[in-house]
Amino acid sequence: MTSLNETHDPKLQSWVGSANGHSDFPIQNLPFAVFRRRGSDEFWRGGVAIGDQIVDLAQVSANGQLSGVAKEAVDAAALPRLNGFMSMGPAAWSELRRALSRALREGAPQATSWRSFLVPQAEADYRVPAEVGDYTDFYTSIHHATSVGRLFRPDNPLLPNYKWVPIGYHGRSSTLGVSGQSFKRPRGQLSAPGAQMPELSPSRRMDYELELGIFIGGGNEIGEPISIDAAEEHVFGLCLLNDWSSRDIQSWEYQPLGPFLSKNFATTLSPWIVTSEALAPYRTAWKRTGDDPKPLPYLDSQANSERGALDVNLEVLIETQQMRERKAPPARMSSTSYRHAYWTFAQLVTHHTVNGCSLRPGDLFGSGTLSGPAADEAGSLLELTKGGKERVDLGDGETRIFLEDGDAVIFRGWCERQGAVRIGFGEVRGTMLPA
Numbered sequence: 001m002t003s004l005n006e007t008h009d010p011k012l013q014s015w016v017g018s019a020n021g022h023s024d025f026p027i028q029n030l031p032f033a034v035f036r037r038r039g040s041d042e043f044w045r046g047g048v049a050i051g052d053q054i055v056d057l058a059q060v061s062a063n064g065q066l067s068g069v070a071k072e073a074v075d076a077a078a079l080p081r082l083n084g085f086m087s088m089g090p091a092a093w094s095e096l097r098r099a100l101s102r103a104l105r106e107g108a109p110q111a112t113s114w115r116s117f118l119v120p121q122a123e124a125d126y127r128v129p130a131e132v133g134d135y136t137d138f139y140t141s142i143h144h145a146t147s148v149g150r151l152f153r154p155d156n157p158l159l160p161n162y163k164w165v166p167i168g169y170h171g172r173s174s175t176l177g178v179s180g181q182s183f184k185r186p187r188g189q190l191s192a193p194g195a196q197m198p199e200l201s202p203s204r205r206m207d208y209e210l211e212l213g214i215f216i217g218g219g220n221e222i223g224e225p226i227s228i229d230a231a232e233e234h235v236f237g238l239c240l241l242n243d244w245s246s247r248d249i250q251s252w253e254y255q256p257l258g259p260f261l262s263k264n265f266a267t268t269l270s271p272w273i274v275t276s277e278a279l280a281p282y283r284t285a286w287k288r289t290g291d292d293p294k295p296l297p298y299l300d301s302q303a304n305s306e307r308g309a310l311d312v313n314l315e316v317l318i319e320t321q322q323m324r325e326r327k328a329p330p331a332r333m334s335s336t337s338y339r340h341a342y343w344t345f346a347q348l349v350t351h352h353t354v355n356g357c358s359l360r361p362g363d364l365f366g367s368g369t370l371s372g373p374a375a376d377e378a379g380s381l382l383e384l385t386k387g388g389k390e391r392v393d394l395g396d397g398e399t400r401i402f403l404e405d406g407d408a409v410i411f412r413g414w415c416e417r418q419g420a421v422r423i424g425f426g427e428v429r430g431t432m433l434p435a
Contacts, residue, residue: 001232001303002090002280007101010421014104015111016118018051024414024424025049027104030097031237031272031425032082035124044080044127049272049426050104052121059117060100064110070099082130082273086217086236087361090277093217093236097277126180126271130215130362132173136352137211137243137263137366139167142342144371144379151387163293166343166351171243171366172264179240179428183266185405185435188249202435203246203262205388206403210316210379210411212338213241213269214345214365223356228301231346232276234359238312238345240270240411240428241366247382247402267366268430270411278423282415283307286344298354299347308344312425313337314370314413316379320398321406330410331394336372336379405434 007028013020014027025031031049036042047054060066061078073096076085085092103110139145142162149157161167177183185206191198217236220226226234243263250262286308294300301308314337319330343351348365369379378384381402384392391399403409408431414424 001283001307002277004280005098007097007277008281008420010419012101013106014050015106015108016050016053016104018053019104020051022051023422024426025051026421026423027101028421029274029278029423030100031274031278032077032129033126033271033273034080034082034129035119035126035271037119038123038125046077046079046082046085047119047124048100049121053118054121054124055100055104055114056117056119060114064103064114064117066099069095074099081362083362086130086215087219089218090233093275094277097275126178128176128178128269129271129273130364132176132362132364133360135171135173135176135267135364135366136168137171137368138343138348139368140341140343140348141369141371141379143340143373143377144369144383147371147378147383151382163342164296166348168348168352169258171267173364175265176267176269176364177430178269178271179426179430181266181268182431182433183244184433186246186249186261186265187435188246188261189252190248191252198252203249204402205247206432207245207247207381208316208403208409209243209245209369210314210334210336211241211243211370212312212367212413213239214348214367215239215273216349216359216363216365217361219359219361219363220353222358225356226349226353226359228299228304228346228350231349234349235276235345237273237275238279238425239273240413240425242268242409242411242428242430243366243369244268244430244432245380247388266430268428270426270428272426274423274425279310279415281420282311282417284309284311284339295347299350304344304346308346309339309341310345310415311337311339311417312413312415314379314411317410317412318394318400319408319410320394320404322396322398326396328396330408333384333392334376334378336370336377338367338370340372340377341367341370403432405432407432
């Protein structure tokens with residue numbers, strides 16, 4: 001598990017003035033993305049956020065005077081996808097982070113030469129930062145699982161396996177998109193209550209799901225499980241993730257094998273991956289209540305119990321077409337924290353591989369919808385509207401039960417605690433278009 005080091009020092013300041021006091025990207029963060037200048041045909045390359053700028057890693061690779069492992073790492077991180085860099089493992093990730101932190105600090109000798117390596121974030125386009133071979137979506141919020149289960153099984157909302165095994169399903173990597181993604185309202189088979197037969201129709205019950213994405217770094221060989229004590233060495237970092245969901249397609253198709261067309265049409269990621277090392281100051285204890293079962297030994301360790309959870313604050317906003325026309329701010333729907341998750345990301349890695357399944361650099365996990373214990377901490381409209389029975393007030397006469405055409409959904413995430421500098425994930429935004 002990553003420990004604190006010089007890169008986390010809250011006193012650090014940067015010669016990039018916009019980084020000092022920046023709500024998401026101070027020098028203590030340094031998240032990775034893949035970018036190019038907006039509207040250009042430049043090659044895609046890796047970059048690191050600092051304030052409102054991007055450090056162009058292709059320029060650092062060519063001219064930045066790094067050496068040793070840090071040079072090898074930046075050469076890999078400068079490529080059009082981050083998979084090669086992800087595969088290098090924690091030691092290389094940490095060496096590059098340390099080298100970038102030292103070069104970007106106030107008073108660093110690189111301040112003059114590296115200024116030409118900066119690209120304003122406002123002038124950049126982004127892509128999904130890694131080639132995602134496989135995408136697995138989990139179901140780690142017991143509050144979400146209970147709330148949704150109560151809608152369909154009031155007397156027995158939580159299925160008996162939930163507290164024993166991390167539940168997941170395999171998603172579709174081909175429809176992953178980066179923040180700014182627009183997609184058409186999906187069509188599929190629906191079966192209305194009392195209908196004699198299903199119909200093919202655009203979904204009428206479109207929803208978002210507030211999640212975190214977890215990018216795998218180094219993988220494992222087929223047949224070689226990753227232990228709980230080694231699991232975090234295989235996690236490169238986290239991003240924001242919107243698992244768009246069609247509730248009416250889902251309700252008709254999900255038995256007996258789970259989600260299919262209700263989930264595979266679009267998944268939107270934030271462009272920035274906040275590394276596991278950057279998140280070290282915000283680790284917290286992973287807790288179970290007294291009546292919960294103790295995990296099976298392969299999912300349990302002292303380190304995971306003491307510091308396996310992460311306190312990531314999350315919020316959901318909706319921006320409607322009317323709001324854009326009025327130039328009104330988006331409506332805040334809910335807020336919660338990743339610390340409420342029932343399973344840690346280390347447990348997800350361990351369980352995913354316990355049967356011998358191999359993971360590869362760039363593979364992506366979704367945390368599952370992250371809802372907290374309170375009603376206003378729900379991570380989906382399905383919960384906020386109590387299954388579509390109660391409208392949510394957006395202000396100025398607008399309400400929603402489910403998403404309407406033109407709605408943009410925005411997620412934001414950040415970490416803060418006393419004695420550490422706040423860092424953030426930026427935002428993920430996606431817009432649903434008419435069918």
